[in-house]
Amino acid sequence: MAIELIYLTVALPLAGFLVNGLLGSRIKNEKAIGAIGAGVVGLSFVIVVMAFFETLGKPVAERTSVVELYSWLAAGDIGVSIAYQVDQLSLVMAMVVTGVGFLIHVYSIGYMHGDKAFWRFFAYLNLFIFAMMNLILADNFVLMFLGWEGVGLCSYLLIGFWYDKKFEKSTTSEAAKKAFVVNRIGDFGFLLGMFLILTTFGSLNFGEVFAGVAAAENVPPLTFELIAIFLFIGATGKSAQIPLYVWLPDAMAGPTPVSALIHAATMVTAGVYMVARTSIIYVNAPTALMVVAVVGLATAFFAATIGLVQNDIKKVLAYSTVSQLGYMFLALGSGAFVAGVFHVMTHAFFKALLFLGAGSVIHGMHEEQDIQKYGGLKKYMPRTYITFLIASLAISGIPPLAGFFSKDEILWYSFMNRGEIFWIVGAVTALLTAFYMFRLLSLTFYGKPRFDEAHTKPHESPYVMTVPLMILAVLSIVGGWIGIPEIFSGEHGNLFHSWLAPVFAEANLAHGAHPSHTTEILLMAISVAGAAGAAYLGYRMYSSSKKQPGELKGAAGAVHKLLFNKYYVDELYDATAVKPTVWTSRYLLWKFIDVGVIDGFINFLGSLVERLSGVLRKMQTGVAQFYAAIMTLGVAITILWIILSL
């Protein structure tokens, strides 16, 4: 029953968007607007959960159902339907999006209180959920792409929500623009991939394409590799991977709930979802799968190193997000699609929690974001502190919190399927993660206040904000328990794995002999011990009662500078890609080709048409006899033509 109603989970947020978007400025009442905005998402969540239990009750082979609303486009052989596919993967994603989304909506009621465009914010958030649900539930690439573009648009609108606010050297609008443009590069790859799929398999419907992939014998392997690489380029844009990750840190210009919802928990995992959804293509493209793994690993590591030294609370979390997304791609690239999606879920819990906690801190500190000016906030915001601590433990991979299980599974598969190097880099990244998280935690909540206590009076956030924090904290603790590895859970097996695995294709990547259970436990122990050690180190180094953390000197200082400036990647892109493009665009394309050649030509055509129009209108004399004469002329020519063509 609930499965048939799945379209409501799309329609309700749309309705919320329309109501708040069209009437919001007249409703004015924040409570009503917030209730509508959060309510529709909450209802969607209920429906998704019902659909989940209904699906759970079915035998494994029948768990995929497609709800077709109507045939949207029919042109020749290409038919595109508005149809929603309910299966294990889309249900997990939908539960995360609507569930976490609902909590963040509720949180926003408190966070955005008093904003002059309160209604606009909720309208955009609902629009985002609408687009995201389309992306997740689509049963074909076109609808998925529509959702994909839709979330991109919402991301743009929400990053620049305070469009006149200063952000770093420019404004939030600039950050929004950057996000949009960088994403467009990725979308281009996605589109190319779609076109290639269409020409190869003659369809864009998931079921048909995947059946085609499974049955394909005459398709050259290179085609699969190309499709996979193109789609992955799309994923690097949306999910902020090397080389297109640069927009995500800037996306922090948006309101913090947006960072939590879009730029941490849901939208940025769309790339992971897409690769997982098309797993069968990647399984057939071993080289592309390797590329995914390498890019994921590299992103995870580099982003973590940058995160070590950032001073803006949201920047740290942003690089942490990029890094964790890298983990997810590492999982996908290691053929561990289940582990990748598992990490999507657990990450959604603790990263949303971290961002919302950060938002709570920023809120309490009157919009101050520099962690060097925090310190000792523990006593001012106990609820935020506790939840933040739980999230930090979770992301650091401390058992038995959620992050441990998903991260451990990823590391284990990378070890098994990709070899020791991958495991070592992954484990080191985990250490770095633990370190920067505890640095952040310590600088914020421990030690002595580094702000003027006389003037700044930090306060705990209202319950409408902290209750979502608490729920997410619980989820960050227990969320991993559905994916307890087989060596601990014994005969029950990994529940999450047995639920999700049927959706994915099996990657044939067995890297030599199967390592033993002992190896597994040993590796686990090493990474946990390392993470715990790094976390302690972070705590020790930054929770001292010194007023300011010490300056680094010498070689360490140079590294610090390099990291602090994010490897100068922005500057590099600016010099090699942005500036030349802008120059070419401005002077060659715009001033010369556009204004000179094209506009000149168009204006010429335009004036020609207008002049022609002026001449032709004189034909309309108003004399009926003349009209009849023209008609007769037409008839005469027609008859003449027929006679001549005999």
Place this chain on the structure above:
Amino acid sequence: MEFTLTDLTHLLPIVIVAASVLVAMTIDMFTKEADKTLGWFTALSLFAAAYVSLFFVDKTGVHLSGVVASGGATNILHFVFTFGAGVVALISMEYAKKTEMRVGEYYVLVLSSVLGMMLIAAAKDLAVIFVGLEQMSISFYALAGIRRKRDKSVEASLKYFLLGAFATGFVVYGMALIYGSSGTMALDTIRYAFPDLVSQPLFVLGLALFVIGFAFKIAAVPFHMWAPDVYQGSPTPVAGLMSTVGKAAAFAALLLIFRPVFDGAENALFPFLAIVATLSMLYGAIVAIAQDDLKRMLAYSSVAHAGYMLIGFASGEATGAAGVIYYLVAYAFMNLGAFGIIAMIESAEETNLKVQDYAGLGTRAPALAALLSLFMFALSGIPPLAGFFGKYYVFIAAVEGGATWLALVGVASSAISVYFYLRVVVVMYFGKSENRMEYSVSNVSLLGVTISAMLVILLGVLPGSIIKLIESFVR
């Protein structure tokens, strides 16, 4: 000849409209001050007929000794005629009050013209087409001149009558030649003999003359000259009726005669159709640019749209026929919506019809401006509105039929036409004006326009299912 209850139910849409003509006449005869009653009666009976048409869409059959058909594409067209005319009736009520028009004859004539259209769409025999055509045309001549105290209205009526009679002559002559060469008036017989008949020059000539006669009705270049004068001179709702459902009826006749071509017979008139389509698209789009009067502009735009639809015929593909029907539905409602708004803005003295008069409407009447913008976007073919998919399906058919260049001309002409459609939008929102013109927004008119707007959006959002339905009838 048998006339059973089955016939009656299958022909119910036609029967409803026919009965409504008589009832409307009776109401007009025996009541004074029948304005409101008649308007509502006309609108409701037309909507009822529209509903029945769709309800019986799968009841295909042939009735009355095989001269009238029901079900399938015929009923889709019935729906366009009745629903479109119903919307016209809605937007007429306020207009009739404003201009103190004589309403008795008005609604009777609207209903009677619709009856004629339905006969054309249902025809299985050339004679029925002719009867329907005359019923429709004569009603139109009278409707064009219904504001008989105004010179322009009378002039429009006379011009339309003279040139229309002239064009009807070609239709009859064409029918005569078709009959002479094939020996039958029955469309089905002609349909099956068509592949052999096209080798006869006399038949091709007859076909050409038949098409020319209807090319006049759809206002295709060079048989379009009447359209701007007549649309401008006629009362606005009448112009809306003629340019949408009236045009649809003429296309219905063409669809009937071209049926064998869509089945796969040789498209003997391809060069003629292609040239007329090209001329219509370009001429309509280019000359519309120079128009200041909105009704004239829409007249030229209707010339261009006739050209786009003729592409569907030139393609000779079944998908082209389906595309044309889809286009007819789409065009009917986007154009009716535009005329409905013009009728509201227009004053009783027929001022406020210039594009410049609309300056600043965006702030003074945001709802009207938004609706008119919607129709303008739809007419210029911007997705995802109805007009886009109409063009899309027709162009695709042209490409499938091997006439890609026609589709390219269509795209070029669409690009030109964007200019004058969007000019209206630009003037409404960015134009400055001190002209505090009066306009009369009645709820009934607004209802009619809103219904059109909803259909325009609906057709744009779910074109797939609708085109599939239509295609199933055309094949």
Place this chain on the structure above:
Amino acid sequence: MLETYLPILLTFAAAVGFAVVATFSSEWFGPQTPNPEKHSTYESGVKPLGTTKDRVSIKYYMVAMLFIIFDLEVVFVYPWATEFGTLFGEHGVAAFWSMMIFLIVFEFGYLYAYKKGGFKWA
């Protein structure tokens, strides 16, 4: 095949022949004694004075048109009446009712013209 059109050709010839004979026979056979009166436009009518563009009352057209319309319908009824026997044999009562429906609709028009004052001269 063409011989079936022979009667039409004969009718055509007879019509043309009659027109030619009627027009020119008076000139060929009649005595020619002209005077000014005989040379005027209407030999036996009102003297043509004033403009020919005088307006004629609209009533005249109304009555003329109504007469022609209703007169022409009779043309429709006549062959039906003469062939009724055959028609009845083929179609049964439908042959009767189809004409009745036609006449009812038609009389409706008559009633309409009457109610709207189409026959009132004054």
